Every structure is written in C-alpha cells, then in structure tokens.
Amino acid sequence: MDGLAKWLSDISWPIVSRVLAALGVGTVTYTGVTEGLNNVLGSAKAATQGILPVAAQLAARAGFFDYMSITSGGxxxxxxxxxxKHFALQTGTASNP
Known part of the structure; x- marks a missing residue:
C-alpha cells in the first residue's frame, strides 16, 4: 500500500503545486491592484471634498462622478x-481573421 500512496503523491504533487502557485499569484495580484485602485479613488474623493458645493453640482451634472465610477469598474x-486568464479558466480563444 505504501508504494501506491507514494506513486499517487508523486503523480499529483506537480499538478497541486502549479494550482496553488497560480492561486497565490493571482490572488496577490488581484488584491494588490484592487487595493491600489481603492487608494486612488479614495484620494480622488478626498480631493473633491474641498471644492465649493456649486462646483460639485456642476461636476455632477457634467457626469464626472459617473465617469469615475464607470472607469474604476472597468x-x-x-x-x-x-x-x-492566469488561472486558465478562460476557455474561449479569439480567432485571428
């Protein structure tokens, strides 16, 4: 039974290690970029709090705050x-015409 367990662990460990590495790198990347984006948006919100209410209303009518939310969502x-893509969960491939 020891031979079978060792053989199974020898086969499965490369796959497990690649999956864990992909999960770790992807999670760190996503968390870092989202946190950085949240900091930028927080700084932008803090900068807009110092403007006059009339200017804030004008910016709202012009769609500046909608622009900020759409851009950050994108x-x-x-x-x-x-x-x-890093997790290799995207199955479709774009065809080159």
Missing amino acids: LVAGISWLVL
Whole structure:
C-alpha cells in the first residue's frame, strides 16, 4: 500500500503545486491592484471634498462622478479578466481573421 500512496503523491504533487502557485499569484495580484485602485479613488474623493458645493453640482451634472465610477469598474473588470486568464479558466480563444 505504501508504494501506491507514494506513486499517487508523486503523480499529483506537480499538478497541486502549479494550482496553488497560480492561486497565490493571482490572488496577490488581484488584491494588490484592487487595493491600489481603492487608494486612488479614495484620494480622488478626498480631493473633491474641498471644492465649493456649486462646483460639485456642476461636476455632477457634467457626469464626472459617473465617469469615475464607470472607469474604476472597468479597471476592476479588466484586472479580474487578467487573473482569470492566469488561472486558465478562460476557455474561449479569439480567432485571428
């Protein structure tokens, strides 16, 4: 029985180690980039709190705050796709015309 257990562990360990490495690197990448993006958005929000209410209303009417939320959502979505590619969970491939 020891021979079978050793053989199974010898076969499965390279796969397990690659999966764990991919999970660790992807998680660290996603967490780091999201945290950095949250810091940038926090700084932008803190910078806009010093403006006059009239200027804030004008910026809101112009869609500046919507722009900030759409842009940050796009960045987080892009990072999520990069992490998914790293995990090799994306099955579709783009065809080159």
